[in-house]
Amino acid sequence: MMQADSEMFAGPDRQRLVVIGNGMVGARFVEELIARGGNDRYDIVMFGDEPTGNYNRILLSGILAGSHDVEDTYINPLEWYDDNGITLHAGVRVTAVDRDAKLVRGHTGLLEPYDVLVFATGSSPFVPPLKGLSSHGTEMKEGLFAFRTLEDCDRMIGFVPKAKRAAVIGGGLLGLEAARGLLERGLEVHVVHLRSHLMEMQLDSPAGHLLKATLEGMGVNVHLDKQTSEVLGEHRVEGLAFSDGTTLACEMVVVSAGIRPNVALAIDCGLMVERGIVVTDELRCPGDASVFAIGECAQHRGQLYGLVAPLWEQAKVLADRLAGHIPDAMYTGSRVSTKLKVMGIDLAVMGDQEPADENDEVVTYSEPARGIYKKLIVRDGRLGGAILLGDASAAPVLLQAFDRGTELPDNRAELLFQLASGESATSIADMPSSAQICNCNGVTKGALVAAVDAGHCTLKSLCDATRAGTGCGACKAQVQQVLELAAGDRLQTDPSVHYYVPGVALSKADLVAAVRERGLRSVSSVFRALADGREDAGSKAGLASLLRTIWGKEYEDERDARFINDRVHANVQKDGTFSVIPRIFGGVTTAAELRRIADVAQKYAVPMVKITGGQRIDLVGVKKEQLPDMWRELGMPSGHAYTKSFRTCKTCLGSEFCRYGVGDSTTLGVQIERRYQGLETPAKLKLATAGCPRNCSEATTKDVGAVAIEGGKWEVYVGGAAGAHVRKGDVLVVVDSHEAVLTYMGRFMQYYREHAKYLERTYDFVPRIGIETLRSILVDDAEGICARLDAEMDAAVGAYFDPWQEAIAPVHPSQFADALEPVGVGAAS
Amino acid sequence: MTAASIPLDDTVAYDLGLVDRIPPGEGQTFLVAGREIAVFRARGTDAVHATQARCPHKAGLLADGIVGDGKVICPLHANKFDLATGTPLGNACHALTTYRAEVTGERRVLLWLAPAHRWSGEA
Numbered sequence: 001m002m003q004a005d006s007e008m009f010a011g012p013d014r015q016r017l018v019v020i021g022n023g024m025v026g027a028r029f030v031e032e033l034i035a036r037g038g039n040d041r042y043d044i045v046m047f048g049d050e051p052t053g054n055y056n057r058i059l060l061s062g063i064l065a066g067s068h069d070v071e072d073t074y075i076n077p078l079e080w081y082d083d084n085g086i087t088l089h090a091g092v093r094v095t096a097v098d099r100d101a102k103l104v105r106g107h108t109g110l111l112e113p114y115d116v117l118v119f120a121t122g123s124s125p126f127v128p129p130l131k132g133l134s135s136h137g138t139e140m141k142e143g144l145f146a147f148r149t150l151e152d153c154d155r156m157i158g159f160v161p162k163a164k165r166a167a168v169i170g171g172g173l174l175g176l177e178a179a180r181g182l183l184e185r186g187l188e189v190h191v192v193h194l195r196s197h198l199m200e201m202q203l204d205s206p207a208g209h210l211l212k213a214t215l216e217g218m219g220v221n222v223h224l225d226k227q228t229s230e231v232l233g234e235h236r237v238e239g240l241a242f243s244d245g246t247t248l249a250c251e252m253v254v255v256s257a258g259i260r261p262n263v264a265l266a267i268d269c270g271l272m273v274e275r276g277i278v279v280t281d282e283l284r285c286p287g288d289a290s291v292f293a294i295g296e297c298a299q300h301r302g303q304l305y306g307l308v309a310p311l312w313e314q315a316k317v318l319a320d321r322l323a324g325h326i327p328d329a330m331y332t333g334s335r336v337s338t339k340l341k342v343m344g345i346d347l348a349v350m351g352d353q354e355p356a357d358e359n360d361e362v363v364t365y366s367e368p369a370r371g372i373y374k375k376l377i378v379r380d381g382r383l384g385g386a387i388l389l390g391d392a393s394a395a396p397v398l399l400q401a402f403d404r405g406t407e408l409p410d411n412r413a414e415l416l417f418q419l420a421s422g423e424s425a426t427s428i429a430d431m432p433s434s435a436q437i438c439n440c441n442g443v444t445k446g447a448l449v450a451a452v453d454a455g456h457c458t459l460k461s462l463c464d465a466t467r468a469g470t471g472c473g474a475c476k477a478q479v480q481q482v483l484e485l486a487a488g489d490r491l492q493t494d495p496s497v498h499y500y501v502p503g504v505a506l507s508k509a510d511l512v513a514a515v516r517e518r519g520l521r522s523v524s525s526v527f528r529a530l531a532d533g534r535e536d537a538g539s540k541a542g543l544a545s546l547l548r549t550i551w552g553k554e555y556e557d558e559r560d561a562r563f564i565n566d567r568v569h570a571n572v573q574k575d576g577t578f579s580v581i582p583r584i585f586g587g588v589t590t591a592a593e594l595r596r597i598a599d600v601a602q603k604y605a606v607p608m609v610k611i612t613g614g615q616r617i618d619l620v621g622v623k624k625e626q627l628p629d630m631w632r633e634l635g636m637p638s639g640h641a642y643t644k645s646f647r648t649c650k651t652c653l654g655s656e657f658c659r660y661g662v663g664d665s666t667t668l669g670v671q672i673e674r675r676y677q678g679l680e681t682p683a684k685l686k687l688a689t690a691g692c693p694r695n696c697s698e699a700t701t702k703d704v705g706a707v708a709i710e711g712g713k714w715e716v717y718v719g720g721a722a723g724a725h726v727r728k729g730d731v732l733v734v735v736d737s738h739e740a741v742l743t744y745m746g747r748f749m750q751y752y753r754e755h756a757k758y759l760e761r762t763y764d765f766v767p768r769i770g771i772e773t774l775r776s777i778l779v780d781d782a783e784g785i786c787a788r789l790d791a792e793m794d795a796a797v798g799a800y801f802d803p804w805q806e807a808i809a810p811v812h813p814s815q816f817a818d819a820l821e822p823v824g825v826g827a828a829s
Numbered sequence: 830m831t832a833a834s835i836p837l838d839d840t841v842a843y844d845l846g847l848v849d850r851i852p853p854g855e856g857q858t859f860l861v862a863g864r865e866i867a868v869f870r871a872r873g874t875d876a877v878h879a880t881q882a883r884c885p886h887k888a889g890l891l892a893d894g895i896v897g898d899g900k901v902i903c904p905l906h907a908n909k910f911d912l913a914t915g916t917p918l919g920n921a922c923h924a925l926t927t928y929r930a931e932v933t934g935e936r937r938v939l940l941w942l943a944p945a946h947r948w949s950g951e952a
Contacts, residue, residue, distance in 0.1 A: 464919035503897075524854075524872060535854075535872065537897030537909070560854025560872055564893035564904045567855075572904050576890045812852045819858040819865065819882075822940070824844035 015042050017322070018104050018114035020094050020265070022048025025295030025311045026120030027076055032319035034084055041324065044086045045112050047104070050149060051091035061174075063153050064181025097269040099288060116322065119277055119285075119293035121262040123306070124148065127255050128169075131230035143237030144253045147178045156254065160185050163251035167191075167240055169228050171198040173342065175256035179220055180343040182254070190221040190248060192228055192240065194257075199342070204353045206366060207373045207389050214345060214371040214390070223248075261297040261304060276304045281330040283318045294318055301333055310334035326495075326505075337402055339395050345371065348395035350402045351385030352377050360384060363412045374416045380770045381407050396428070396481050406477070407727075407767040428481040437482060438468035438475045445482055452486040458494035459483060460502075500758060501543055503527070503536025508546075508757060515550055522556035523547065541566075542758035545644055548680050549753050552799050559811060563643075568816060569803040570627055571642035573620065578627060580606075580619040582636035583677060586651045586669030586689075587615025593636065600633050614641070614648035614686065625818050628807035637802040638678070644759070646679040646749070647686050650698070654691035655708075661691035663708020668738050669697075672706075675742060678800050681749065682756040698722060700729050703762040704748060706741045709734070714741045718748050718774070719766025727763045730771035733779045746793040747778050747786060753796075754789075845938040848875050856892030856901065858882050861940060867892040868930060868938060869901060869912055878912035879930035879940055885923040 017038075019026050030044060038044070062068030081088040092106040097117065104112045125146040127133065135141045143163065145156050164187065168179045171193030183189045191198075197208025198215075212222045231253060232239040239249040261276040271285045272278040276299030278286060283298070285291040294314040296306055305311055313334055320329035337350030354377070355362050361378040372390035376383060376398075383402045388395055394416055401408060401415075408415060433446030443466045456462040459476070462483050463469040469476040484491055500508040504526065511530075520526045523543045527535045544561040565571055570578035582597065597617055601609050607621035616639055622630065631638075640647060651669030655661035669689040679685075688699035690707045699705030701722035707715045713736050720729030733744050751774070756765045766774065776782040778789075810816060843861050845868060851857040854872030858865055865882035867890070878899070884891055889905030896902075900918060902909050909918040915925035929941040 467920055535897035537895045537900050537902045538907075540895050540897055558854065558872070559852055560896065563895060567893075572893065574887065574905065576888070576893070814850055814852060814857055817857065819860040820845070820850060821860055822843040823846040826842045826844060826939075 015115040016113055017042040017044050017116045017118070018112050019044070019046045019118045019120055020097075020104065021118075021120030021122055021295065021297075022046050022050070022088065022090070023120065023122045023295070024075070024308065025122065025315055026118070028312055029118065029120060029294060029315035029318055030084075030086060031076070032316050033323055036319055036323035036325045038319065038323045039085055042116070042322075044084075045114075046081070046086055046088045047092055047094050047106060047112075048088060048090050049093050050151070060147070060150070060153050061177035061181050063150070064147075064156060064178065065184035066181075067184070094265060097265060099269050099291065102290070115290060117291045118318070119266060119271075119291070119297055120295045121265060121293075121297040123259040123261045123296040125255065126258045126260045128228070128257050130228055132233070133231055135233075135235050141231060141233065141237055142235060143233070143251055144231060145255070147174060147254050147256050148259075156181075156252075157185070159252060160187065163187055165190070165250040166252040166254065167248055167250045168254045168256060169240075170256035170258065171195070171222065171224075172201060172256065172258060173199060173340070174259075175254070176215070176342050178254045178256050179215075182252075183218070183220060183343075187252070188221075189219075190223060190250065191215070192223045192226045192242075192248070194225070194227055196225050198222065198224075202338075202347070202349045202353070203387060203389070204375065206364075207375065207387050210366070210368055210371060210373045211342065211345070211389060213368065215343060217371075218343065220343075259296065259306065261299070263297060266293070266297070273299075274302075275299055281332055282321065283314060283331055292318055292322075300331065303333060305334065305336070307336060307338050309338070310336065335403060337399055339392060339399070345390055346388070346392035346395075347390075348388040348392040348399070349386065350399060351383065353385055353387060356384070361412075363416065365416050376412065376415060378408060378412065380772065381767055383408060393429075396484050397477075400477060400480055400484070405768065407764075428478060429485055437478050438466075441467040443468035448479060448482045449486045452483060452490075457483070457487045457490045458492045460494045460496060500546065501536070501539035503534065503539030504531045504543070506530065508755075511546070512550060515547065521547065521551050521554055523558050523561035525556075545680060545682060545758055549796075552795055559815075565642035568624055568627055569638055569642065569806065570622070570624075575621075577621045577623055579641070580622050580627065580630055580634075581612065581616055581639040581641035582634050583639040583648075583673070584616040584636075585673045585677075586649055586666055586671075588651070588666055588670055596634055596636070600630050603633070604630055612641070613650075614639075615650050616641075616648065623818055625816050627816055628810065631804040631807040638804040640678050640803075643680075644683055645681055645685070646673075646676040647684050649673040649676075650686070650688040650702070652689070652691050652696040654689075658691060660694060661708070662710055663689075663691050663712070663714060664738075665689040665691035665697065665706075665708060668706060668714075668741060671738060671742060672745065675797055676746070676749065678803070679749065679796060681753055683759045683761045685749065685752075685762070687745075701726065702729065704745050705729055706745070712736055714738075716741055716744050716748075719762045719771070721761065721763035725761075725763055727767075730766060730774075732771070732775060743790065744778065746797075747789045748774070750789040750793040750796070751778060754792075841941065843940045843942075845940055848877065848932050848936045848938050851877075851938070854896055856894060856896060858890060858892040859940070862942065864942065866928060866940065866942075867901075868940065869896050871896070871899070875932055875936070877930045877932055877938055879928035880910070880912060880915055880925040881927075884908055885917075885925065886920070891925075 089106055092108055094104055095107045096105040102114050125148045146152055166182045166187045167190045168175045169192050171191050179189045179191050197205045198211050199208060215222055227243040228240050229243045230241040232241055237251055237253050239247050241247045263273045263277055266277045267273050277293040277297050279293050279298045279300050283292050283294055285293055295311050314331050317329045317331040320326040339348040363376040365374040375387045377385040382405050386398050431445050435445045437443055437445050447466055451462055451465045456465045459480055469479045496502050498507050499505055500511045514530055518529055520529055523540055526543050527533055540561040541563045548555045559567055570580055572578055601619050604626050606619040610618040610620055612618050649669040649672045651666045654665035655663055685703040687704045688697040688702040690697045690699040692708055699707050700717050701720040705717040709715055713734050715734050716732045717729030718732045721727045735741055752765055845859055848870055851870040853870060856867050856869040858867055867880050867882040869878045884903040886908050887905055889903040891901050891903055893904045894901045899912050900909055901912055908920040908922050910925050915927040917924055929943050931939050
């Protein structure tokens with residue numbers, strides 16, 4: 001099905017894929033490619049500078065420290081290449097690429113032709129131009145080392161017995177790892193760092209100083225603000241001289257002053273190179289359709305990546321693309337975060353280390369005696385960055401909040417500590433297997449772990465397999481934590497989380513564009529045009545909602561795309577009966593209406609008559625076939641209590657009678673509900689108006705609310721909630737008339753209709769977009785779209801009709817049938 | 830798994846009337862010899878499938894579910910089943926009992942109270 005080839009792969013012939021670089025990223029890419037059937041499409045050839053298969057560079061410091069064997073670090077031994085039909089030129093350095101002839105030349109004279117070429121050349125240690133690096137023509141003076149490869153590691157280990165004191169130039173991550181290795185091997189170790197604190201790429205100054213103190217406690221000597229000028233010694237290393245005139249005697253020097261992407265080959269063959277090899281979102285080199293680059297050598301949107309996670313993401317995207325599996329796979333950059341150990345000390349860092357401006361909130365905790373430092377940058381209620389040093393137990397929760405941009409709890413301490421009380425702060429890792437994670441479906445931690453072990457390593461797959469998180473969804477964050485804990489390296493992200501609906505592989509923006517461009521007005525036409533004709537049942541209702549919003553009256557309604565509630569305009573109950581809630585505008589009714597409701601309830605022997613939280617009356621336990629008759633006899637419009645739409649506007653008594661009221665909330669509430677009744681939205685909208693800041697109608701915790709304040713003004717709130725999730729709404733704007741309240745509410749609701757994901761409530765939508773952004777778009781008209789939004793909303797409101805009119809004209813004879821009888825019986829077989 | 834009070838008789842065909850009694854792409858509950866049966870009609874093709882009427886989980890009426898690609902999603906808790914085999918998909922429910930159902934040349938739906946497919950696995 002996915003065989004639709006791009007022009008690049010046209011024709012039946014196998015292609016020759018050459019990968020320059022057999023490091024972690026090159027090999028990972030080939031692995032991913034093979035997993036996607038890449039062997040059927042390509043003859044794969046790899047060049048690796050090093051004479052071995054590929055290995056996990058991250059473990060090099062373990063080898064140096066003696067805690068790991070070389071064997072531990074091999075990811076793919078040489079046999080793996082044979083077994084998978086890969087030609088590996090191990091130990092052959094590529095010296096030239098001829099892009100016109102599509103040939104790669106090795107230093108041995110070997111020539112390999114290619115159809116597709118991938119640069120995964122990685123990076124090299126940067127050795128600053130010091131005096132006395134070499135002696136008598138050798139590349140490096142005896143006792144002087146870089147720390148990058150297995151071979152470097154071997155040589156260092158071999159040299160250790162000849163040394164007593166070692167200096168490491170560079171106090172970054174790798175330098176400290178080298179220091180740890182040498183310390184473990186019994187040397188006196190000095191770290192010499194140019195900057196004013198250690199690991200300045202990852203840590204802020206307080207964290208860097210705390211780390212220094214911790215390391216000094218372990219016996220490492222740390223020298224800051226120290227610029228090395230010369231390596232002393234005639235034939236072998238005897239010490240270092242610094243720019244401040246001081247010296248340090250030592251027998252061994254390890255240079256770990258950062259890395260530089262390996263780009264010489266790319267420059268020679270004319271590719272665009274800035275700091276790294278420039279690539280597009282396709283990971284392609286601009287100007288050459290058959291050359292790609294991934295890994296530390298690649299520069300994407302101006303960014304170079306050195307941590308493993310983003311690089312593996314690149315490998316995966318390129319494999320998706322080249323295997324033809326997802327031919328339009330794109331890499332759009334990574335949010336950088338990492339969790340690691342520095343000399344055995346836990347460290348997790350993500351995002352920014354410092355606040356961007358005075359609006360950013362900074363939360364810090366420091367406990368020098370135990371070497372613990374924690375810092376959060378909170379931006380618009382979400383995590384902009386974090387440093388956790390010495391205690392990274394909160395890292396899973398924070399990484400998740402960071403990756404997803406979810407809103408943080410108001411009590412920030414919950415994020416930094418595992419509080420003694422409080423369910424939300426309990427660490428997932430500490431929970432017993434029997435602990436219930438999903439309270440809707442009764443799924444325990446143990447059941448989740450078992451499912452992960454059975455191979456369900458994406459959130460979606462895990463939820464599908466166990467049903468956890470498929471009820472109210474409130475436990476999804478915890479399910480994710482269990483997944484991360486149990487899956488470790490097997491953790492996968494599911495591309496479908498970005499889809500608007502699971503059955504059509506497009507984001508909302510792309511889907512809307514495709515729908516408009518191709519004029520797709522019905523749900524079935526979307527499946528035909530964009531999903532190979534596969535009618536995914538779970539996608540139908542979401543598509544119907546979107547198409548109705550896009551096309552309005554031009555939407556071609558297909559009733560099978562609706563959830564049962566929307567087919568019969570009533571809310572299905574646990575026993576298959578329904579509830580009838582007529583509209584009572586603003587909760588204001590009359591004796592005559594109440595009498596009709598009472599009469600209908602009595603006549604149809606309605607099992608329960610219930611006053612709802614939305615200030616109306618619910619007739620519960622009604623059979624499907626009774627619905628049309630009851631609607632007719634009620635003579636009131638539908639209250640839309642069953643669908644993803646504007647539901648109701650709750651009101652308090654307001655200024656007409658209440659002795660505290662400062663604004664006429666009842667009149668406003670009725671106006672709001674009359675105008676917006678039945679408006680289709682991505683998820684339900686509950687509104688309220690309050691006549692004074694006492695907020696009796698709870699308007700500040702509604703999706704959209706208005707609160708009267710002194711001076712004849714109204715605050716318009718958006719994004720409030722008081723359900724499974726509780727959130728106080730944000731003030732969008734303060735206005736001074738009912739008309740203005742109606743306008744801003746309508747404008748917000750139209751923007752929400754256009755930009756929210758299906759079923760995304762405003763309490764997720766508003767923090768996701770950000771109230772500042774919403775204000776600038778909807779109040780300051782920063783995008784110049786306010787007039788259009790208002791016009792679209794006018795049109796949507798104008799298209800309103802009461803669905804209960806289907807009582808008079810059902811769309812299908814069986815629309816309200818409970819069960820039908822056969823029309824005949826025969827003995828045919 | 831459902832213990833049938835009336836023995837299944839695969840020689841008797843019930844005529845459920847024209848396929849148009851079921852809206853395209855939807856299901857409809859039928860009462861056949863005292864037994865509730867859900868019959869589903871595929872959009873576009875008119876192909877039909879018949880299963881037990883209620884979800885094994887909490888007795889939701891499957892005919893009120895959303896249908897697509899030969900699968901139905903229960904309206905109550907979104908459990909999904911394969912219509913041809915009754916196999917639960919991504920949930921731990923029992924399989925649905927399925928029944929033989931066909932559309933004749935005259936577009937009439939015939940139903941036999943006999944299994945359409947013996948599903949032998951366990952969830």
